[in-house]
Amino acid sequence: MSDFLETTLDKFTFKVAMDRFYSSEGVWVKEENGRARIGLSDFVQQRSGDVAFADVRPAGTTLAAGEDVANIETIKVNITYTSPVTGKIVEVNPAMSDAPEAINQDPYGTGWLAVMEVADWETERVRLLNPQAYFEIMKGQTEEETKKS
């Protein structure tokens, strides 16, 4: 069984990793021993373009779900993403300051943004999308993009 859900549009293939949850804006969340590792989906990184800079809120910052967690500047746009969970940032990916292109190269791996400590993962998980649900939203967004172009 594939580890990804995939859809192809023209020459682009967008992958949704099956082993994590998502917010509707395309921020993924992976539970790791009660903590939440977060990053951007493959669709988000491809749509946004090459990342020039990634400013992630520093370790020690406490955020409610929906508060700004990272500002990503690409060759096309500046986008601020919000935290998909409530918790405290305990680690920021050092690659975000040295080599933010990791977001483009490996969005579900080395391109992660931060690790957050969450009080209750089960509570947080309820408001997140499972991979299939995000995949459907993403497909809708790709179709919207196609109509625009």
Added chain:
Amino acid sequence: MMEKNQKVIIVPCSGIGKPYGTVSREAAYEVTDEMRHAQTQLVSLALLVLGDEESRAVVAGYPAITIDGCKLACAAKMVQQSGGTVAQEIAVLDVYRRHKDLKPLGIAELNEGGKKLARVLAEEVTSMVDGIITGKKAGENA
């Protein structure tokens, strides 16, 4: 000492409507029109894509420096597909990452940051040209 190469080909990104593509071309113009006019020749990426025989012959005959506006690296790929040799490649984004204060904006006309970024990029390309001509890498002592 004899010069190792007499001429270097400069191939910038052809991305129209994107600030980073414009920066790559502005930098290429600065190098080929002003900074190293005698040692360089600009080749249009669009002509290579179209298979223009004259452009392909020029690219096949001399080492090239490609200036790409994004990770697709069309300039580098097209030079290789045209039978040329990419002696060095540079990406606008990498230069911008080293000069965050020079954010390029605008397309037909770059903002001040974009113009300065093009100048910085041109200086880096010029160092590459000198290195290729003399057979030394940029920054290498005599």
